[in-house]
Amino acid sequence: MSEIPRGSISRTAKLVGLPLGHASRAAVGLGKRVGGRSAEEVTAELQARTAEQLFAVLGQLKGGAMKFGQALSVLEAALPEEFSAPYRATLTKLQEAAPPMPAERVHAILARELGPRWASTKLVEFDDTPAAAASIGQVHRATWRDGREVAVKLQYPGAAKALLSDLNQLARVARMAGGLVPGIDVKAITTELRERMSEELDYRLEARHQRHFAAAFRGDDDVLIPDVLADSTHVIVSEWVDGTPLSKIITDGEADARDEAASLYLEFLLRGPNRARLLHADPHPGNFRVTDDGRLGVLDFGAVNRLPDGLPSTMGEVLTNALVGDAEGLVAGLRANGFIRPGVEMEAEPLLGFLGPLVEPVLYEEFQFSREWLREAAAAVRDPRRPAFLIGLKLNLPPEYLLIHRVWLGGIGVLSQINGTVPLRDLMCAHLPGLDETRLPPSAPAR
DSSP: SSSSSOHHHHHHHHHHHHHHHHHHHHHHHHHHHTTTTOHHHHHHHHHEEEEEEEHHHHHHHHHHHHHHHHHHHHGGSSSOOOHHHHHHHHHHHHOOOOOOOOOHHHHHHHHHHHOTTTHHHHHEEEEEOSEESSSSEEEEEEEETOOOEEEEEEETTTHHHHHHHHHHHHHHHHHHHHHHSSTOOHHHHHHHHHHHHHHHHHHHHHHHHHHHHHHTTTTSSSSSOOOOOESSSEEEEEOOSSSEEEEHHHHHHHHHHHHHHHHHHHHHHHHHHHHHSSOOOOOOGGGGOOOTTSOEEEEOOOEEEETTTOOOHHHHHHHHHHHHHHHHHHHHHHHHHHSSOOOOOOOOHHHHHHHHHHHGGGGSEEEEEOOOHHHHHHHHHOTSSHHHHHHHHHHHHHHHGHHHHEEEEHHHHEEEEEEEEOOOHHHHHSSSTTTOOOGOOOOOOOO
């Protein structure tokens, strides 16, 4: 593939083909059931085929379509097992892989962006085989002129036009995906993507974000941010980070590796905004590595939210009130910060019941995030038969918290995929502004 398919007609045809393909397979499945195969066998086969088509189409289109698939892959841990199992491996592929550009196209981009003598003056060795491919670009391994191993990230030709096309068509895919992955608010995902796509196209802006993070964490014992050596509108050259991807730890990691990765990942989510005054807003596992010296390597700074004051102290204050059972203080704090709209009546005790499953982990000295826990917590707040469901409908998300909320939602999903045990209470008390440790009940044993 030489570039992203840009035409609205061709991209729309592939996107719309997803639900059509699903419908045709369902029709075939009906015939197989009539032919004597069990409903369970046929359903499993249909789900597997649909998952493969989802990866193939979104991966080929790249751009916003593939970004949409990556967002779904982060959240799959919240789904019931019967829905998530067929899609887990397929969606995980979208975190680090997509069909690559050919070498001649890559060389042409480098010549345009880094100069015609890029191979002799900058990148003295260059691997034409991509090391990774993502939503709007692919990454190659190379050697910089001073001997350092580097990652060369190139934006796909046609990315801007493709993204504009995707923004007009993703609503259709969202309706289809809503049926494939019940329980995920895909409409909210597409809205978030729409708001941040234009910034992700600007590699110079991404390079500035990465340099800012690298300076903030330089010399840190637990976090490694690679330095940027060169950048242009469509190319970023930064230091190479060796390590084990979180996606591999999720699939193959031993218990100790899972615990270490989960702790590093959670600590970065907490420390990053306060240390760098920026929020890394793309939490999927493909952007993180655990290095041999035990640090968390962090990649891809295209999606970043500016937080001049770090994480809002309101987060810790609300969490404190929820943990100590201060229902009136909880309602007052949420109302004062816009989480409860003026004129909306909110019963205090049911609100505590709604938040209980979500804040419960902080009651424990150590907590193991898992798919099972996340499914139970999600079911407790989204079941329309439970009183908590109506409480959730009354809550509002202020615009300034939208991206923070999405990052934490995705981050908890990734932690549940890692399935590691973390010193949650200590990390939250150390790094979450507004959390009042003196008011909290004694921590419970590990869960």
